[in-house]
Amino acid sequence: MLSCRKFVMGLMFVMLAMILLACNNESASSNEVEGGNDEDQSMDVGEGDQEPFAFTIMANLHTPEVPAETVLEEIEQLTNTEIEIQWVPDNNYEDRLNTAFATNTLPEAVFLKNQSTFIQFRDAIQDGQFWELDPYLDQFENLQKLKDNVQDNTRVDGKLYTLYQGRPLSRQGIIYRKDWADYLGLEAPTTTEEFFEMARAFTEDDPNQSGSDNTFGITDRNDLIYGAFKTIASWFNTPNNWGEREGELLPEFMFDEYFETMEYFKALHENGYINQDFPVTSKVDQQEFFKNGSAGIYIGSMGDVVSIYSDAVTINPDVELDVHNYVEGPTGEYGIWSIPGYGNLVMFPKSSVETEEELLKILGFFDQMMTPEVMNYAYWGIEDVHYEVIDGQALPVDDTALLDREVRPYQAIEVGEAETNGRYEGYFDYEPKAKSEDLFIDNENYLIEDPTVPLYSETFTRDGARLEQIITDATYQYILGQIDQAGFDAAVENWKSQGGQQIIDEFNENYSN
Secondary structure (H helix, E strand, C coil): CHHHHHHHHHHHHHHHHHHHHHHHHHHHHHHHHHCCCHHHHCCCCCCCCCCCEEEEEEEEECCCCCCCCHHHHHHHHHHCEEEEEEEEEHHHHHHHHHHHHHCCCCCCEEEECCHHHHHHCHHHHHCCCECCCCCCHHHCCCHHHCCHHHHHCCCECCECCCEEEECCCCCEEEEEEHHHHHHHCCCCCCEHHHHHHHHHHHHHCCCCCCCCCCCEEEECCCCCCCCCHHHHHHHCCCCECEEEECCEEEEHHHCHHHHHHHHHHHHHHHCCCECCCHHHCCHHHHHHHHHCCCEEEEEEEHHHHHHHHHHHHHHCCCCCEEEECCCECCCCCCCEECCCCEEEEEECECCCCCCHHHHHHHHHHHHHHCCHHHHHHHHHCCECCCEEEECCEEEECCCHHHHHHHCHHHHHHCCECHHHHCCCCECCCCHHHHHHHHHHHHHCCCEECCCCCCCCCHHHHHHHHHHHHHHHHHHHHHHCCCCCHHHHHHHHHHHHHHHHHHHHHHHHHCCCC
16 A cells, blocks of 8 residues: 555656646747847847837828738738828828827827928927937848938938938939930030030921921920929039038039029020020929920939820821930039938837837837848838739839729838848839939939038028028029129128028037038
8 A cells, every 4th residue: 555655646746847847948949039139139029029110100091092911911910010091181281280289189200291391390300309310220120221321311410310211313314305316426514515405406407307497495484493494504513502612602603603504504595595485384394295295305404204204106197206414514523412311201200109119119120121022012012912023123003093092092101222221123114214214223323412401591491491582583684684793792782681601500500511
């Protein structure tokens, strides 16, 4: 009987040991899944068995309707998140944004639609109402890929508060009638003299072989920035909005190169090589001159070539277009003005993101967004449903209604650009459009940047648009021969007296060359 009891007790000890061993093994296995470097964990939005991390994004909507969540569900699954996107129509976005800010109801991630909106929040940023990101980005492999020069353009007092959505730094160049040029034996112009000659020939040498005097060289519009003037000014090496002279920042119109550009335009206008009423011509009418065969040169975004061609070919099936960027000025160099390199910017209000832990999780989401797998969903949609891959590039389906309904709105939450986030570039079967994309990249070798982008002037923010009109009017008046150099100089002095000199002083206060 005693030996039986000993046997039973021994058996119980063996079973207890086996249970304890199994528990220890399960605990060790669990630690292997959940453990690891705490810093690395901060980069995970919520992987494995963790609950999805939920937060809200406010973004601008460019399509008529709020998108279906087909794409969003794919993004949420890949990033283990639950995202509520507050879609706000683009034309009402700034009002809604300001209201949310005033009522302290901003969501965790807020997209600002452009540079001017960002400037409006500068005081709030300086007051510490948004998270500074410099202390955290070194924890995120993909966010570190964002371009330093673009991020520097968004800094406030040298500190970074935003993630940016990339834009080509310069799309500017020439779209021209290649069939006209071929008939006249002209190559793409590489100097301002050759460009002037093309404008002359397209006006005087019957490029459309009609036997009539019914064409002119350049079609332009009432826009000194996105029309022809600023691009041609770049060829003359005019500063981009502001430039430095003897250690001081001054506006572009106080440089000799700006005056040389006005002289060039005056000659184009006097000879009839540009539409005579361009200071009051709309963009629609400007493009219509080109599409209907009245003009042979369009200066602006080279990417417009595909939409212009689509309309022009319905009028003239034999039309041939090409794009070009490189035109040297009198100094023998090519330069092209650039934008700051971003569209939307996303910031993180401290009123809704209350802890570093929460901020790290949100940054972790955007870090995952900057991977090809996730970003292709956000930008292109679902492969073989919304696009197909041709030669390693994405070609959207022809169903534009489907794309507007399910894909295009999510492009507003992109961070970075194809170069940094790895998403597919677009595929274009129209060769000049594909060429324009290459020329955008080529332009980055010749950029003229605006040194005031990271600087701040309260007077410029308040009165800059009003004062700019003084110079715009004087520029047109000089080109049209209504004032001479003394008249233009008087306009500059007027600009200075009405607040321009204060803008100069404020920009230079924090400028270091």
